[in-house]
Amino acid sequence: MSAKPEIEAVIWDFGGVFTSSPFEAFNRLEAEMGLPKDLIRRVNATNPDTNAWALFERNEIDPAGFDALFLKESTALGHPLRGAEVLPKLAGELRPRMVAALKTCKAHFKVGCITNNVVSMHSPGQDEGQQAAGAMGQVMPLFDAIIESSKAGVRKPDPRIYQMMCELLAVEPGACVYLDDLGINCKPAAQLGMTAIKVVDVDQTLADLARATGLTFGAEPVA
Template sequence: MPYRAVIFDLGGVVVGSPLEAIAAYERRHAIPAGFINRVVVATGHAGAWSRLERGELTLEEFYPAFERECEAAGRRVAARALMELVAAATVPRPAMLEAIRRIRARGLLAAALTNNWITEDAGTGVLRPHFDVFIESAAIGLRKPDPRIFQRACEALRVAPAEAVFLDDIGANLKAARALGMTTIKVADPAAALAELEGVLGFALG
C-alpha cells in the first residue's frame, strides 16, 4: 500500500527537543539525570504533566501541582523556570520544514501530532501553515501514546494507519503507532531520521 501521509511529532522532531531542555535544567540544578521524566512517568495519567497536556490544567495551575509531585519524589523543581527553558528550546529545524514542504509538493499529506499545552502566546501554533492537519493534545483531551489520538490523526487525514509514516522521538509513542499499523521512524538524530524517511518514501527531502 503506497504512503499517503507523513505525521510528525513537533518537539524533538520539527522543533528543538524539550527532553534536551529538561536534561539541561537537571544538570544546571544538580538534579539526577532523568529525575523529571521519572516523575512524569510515575504520576501517570493523573499526574500534573499528563493533565497539562490534555488541557485539564493551565500552566499557572500546573506549576504548583508539578512542584509538589517533584518534592514528594525527593527534589525541588522550579516548574516555571523549567517550562520557560522548554519553550526556549522549541526552535524550528529548517531541514524538517523543507522536508515537509517537499512532501506536500509531491502530493502527500503532512500532519502535526503533538503533546502540548495551552500557552498565552502562539506557541507551536505558528507552524500550522506547514501542515494539512494539526492535532494538539491539549485541544482534544488526548495525548500520545493513547491509541485514540493516532486514530484521530488518521481520520482527519482520511488515510488508513498503514498509509501513514509517523516520526517521533519517544519510543512509547512509536510503539503505539506501530501497533495500529503505521510505519515509524525514531528521531534521535534529525538528519539520520530524514535520510530514513527518504528511503521509505523514495524521493529526496533536502
C-alpha cells in the same frame, strides 16, 4: 527516487522533531539548579497518565495547578522543582532540514501534526501572534491537519489521537508514516499499522524517511 504509491500521508510530532529536544533544555536546567540529571524525565514518567504533565497536556489543570502538582511530584522524588521553572524550557531551536523535508513531503503526500502541548504554548495551530513569529509560526501553516492535545482532550500515546488524525486526513493507518522523538509515542502508531520512525537525529531521520516514502531529502534546507 519517486514517491511510494502506497504512502498517502506523513504525520509528524512537533517538539523534538522540528525543534531540538526539550530534554536537552531540561538537562541544562537540572545542571544549573544542582539537580540530578533526567529528574524532569523521571517526574514525567511517574504515573504518566495521571501526573501533572498528563493533566496539563489534556487541559485538565491550569498553569498554577501544574506548577503546584509538579512541585509535589518532584518533591516526592526527593528534589523539589516548581513546574513554573520547567515550562519556559519547552521551546527548542528550529531544525531547518526537517522543515525542508516537510515541504518535500507536502508536495507528494498529505501532512499532519499531532502534538502534545499545553494551553500556555499558545495553541500553535490557531494563535495569530504565535503564527507570526517563531518555530511554530514557520511550520504549523504547512500542515493539512493539526491535533493538539490541549484542545482534543486526549494525548499521545493514546491510540485514539492517531485514529483521529487518520480520519481528518481521510487515510488508513497503513498508508501513513509517523515521526516522533519518543519511542512510547511511536509504538501505538506502529501497532495501528503506520510506518513509525523514531527521531534520534536529523541525518538518521531523513535517511529513514527517505526509505519509507521513496523521496530524496537534500543535505541543505530548501530556500
